[in-house]
Amino acid sequence: xxxxxxxxxxxxxxxxxxxxxxxxxxxxxxxxxxxxxxxxxxxxxxxxxxxxxxxxxxxxxxxxxxxxxxxxxxxxxxxxxxxxxxxxxxxxxxxxxxxxxxxxxxxxxxxxxxxxxxxxxxxxxxxxxxxxxxxxxxxxxxxxxxxxxxxxxxxxxxxxxxxxxxxxxxxxxxxxxxxxxxxxxxxxxxxxxxxxxxxxxx
Numbered sequence: 434x435x436x437x438x439x440x441x442x443x444x445x446x447x448x449x450x451x452x453x454x455x456x457x458x459x460x461x462x463x464x465x466x467x468x469x470x471x472x473x474x475x476x477x478x479x480x481x482x483x484x485x486x487x488x489x490x491x492x493x494x495x496x497x498x499x500x501x502x503x504x505x506x507x508x509x510x511x512x513x514x515x516x517x518x519x520x521x522x523x524x525x526x527x528x529x530x531x532x533x534x535x536x537x538x539x540x541x542x543x544x545x546x547x548x549x550x551x552x553x554x555x556x557x558x559x560x561x562x563x564x565x566x567x568x569x570x571x572x573x574x575x576x577x578x579x580x581x582x583x584x585x586x587x588x589x590x591x592x593x594x595x596x597x598x599x600x601x602x603x604x605x606x607x608x609x610x611x612x613x614x615x616x617x618x619x620x621x622x623x624x625x626x627x628x629x630x631x632x633x634x635x
Contacts, residue, residue, distance in 0.1 A: 533557055534630050540567055541574035542585030544592050547632045548573045554630045562603045572599050
């Protein structure tokens, strides 16, 4: 197969036809996008290909170009009609927030801040000995080994241990934080819909 370039919209390839004895009988030109053999019986344009002259019918090339333009215009018109008719597209969205989760501003790092929001929720849901706000976030950053002062980075495997350490520091030994490195979007939605705040660290 020998690729042939005739312009930006013409993708042709020359193939040798082989007989049952393995000998080349003739060559054909294939229009690759349309998977058709090009018939250049009447020719008025000569294009050299590998020291041989392969003759191309200029009328055929024009017809192919017109056909491609028509097909493109038809597809574009259909697309414009679909876009104009907004009922052909339906979008849906939903949102859910867990009531009682505090919205802390970033402090010391993403993981300590997010963990502080989760523990801030539990502080108002039966775990009143937990501290809240900036003091909680700083304590979490220390327990997690967060690079602070610095860039605020926290190793993922240190997040759950840091949460448990802070809970233990305030008399709650029954907290069991765990690390799930393969969480799905479905799991995220399930936890939020069940009003169970969690830390999603990326």
